[in-house]
Amino acid sequence: MNKHKSFWYYLRRGVYLSVLAVLVLQTWALYQVWHYAQPQTLQQADAAVVLGAAAWGKNPSPVFKERINYGLKLYRDGMVDKLIFTGGTPVEGYPTEAAVAARYAGKQGIKQADMILESQSRDTYENLYNTRELLFGSEMKRLIVISDPHHLARAHFIADDLGMDVQTAPTPTSRYNDSAQSKQLRLWLEESFLLVLYQAGRLFPQARDHIRT
DSSP, X not given: OOHHHHHHHHHHHHHHHHHHHHHHHHHHHHHHHHHHHSXXXXXXXXXXXXXXXXXXXXXXXXXXXXXXXXXHHHHXXXXXXXXXXXXXXXXXXXXXXXXXXXXXXXXXXXXXGGEEEEOOOOSHHHHXXXXXXXXXXXSOOEEEEEEOGGGHHHHHHHHHXXXXXXXXXXXXXXXGGGSOHHHHHHHHHHHHHHHHHHHHHHHOXXXXXXXXX
C-alpha cells in the first residue's frame, strides 16, 4: 500500500469511527433521557428543588406551573419539608422565575417560611449550582429535583457532578405531552444532544461555559 492510498485509508477509517462514536453517544444519551423521564419511587427528602422555566409577567407559564404544582403535591404529601424555587429573570426589572413561583405557591397556602428562593440563575447548571451554595452548611442534604420528564437526565448528571444527593421527579403532566409527536421527538433529540454536549464539557472544562443551557 503506497503512502497516498494509506492516507485515504486511514482518513476513511477515522471518519467511520468518528461517526460510529457519535451514534453510540447519541444512543446512550437518548436512553438516559428516556430512563430519567420515567416515574420514580421517591423517598422522603428535606426539600424539593423546582427547576425554573418561563414566567409570563407575574404568572408562571403553563410548563412552569406544572413543575410548581408537583412540588406543592410533594410538600402536601409530606415528602418534603421545604420548597426551593429557582430561576432568575432574562430582563432586568421583571420578576424572577423564583419570585413568580413563590407568589403562586403562596396563593395556594404555602407558608413563606417553607419556601427558599434562588433568584440568580439563568440555566439548569446555575439552578443547581446556586442551590447547592444556598444550602451549604445547612441540614438540608437530601433533595428531590422536579422538572419536565425529558429534562431530568441532564439535571441528574449536573447534580451528581456537583456532589448533590438528589432524586429526580418528572412532572406527571406537562404541556409538552400535548404537543404533536414530531415536536416531542424533537425535544427528546435536542435534550439528548444537550446531554452529549454536557458530557463533552466534562472532558473539556474550558468549553463548558459556552455549552451550558
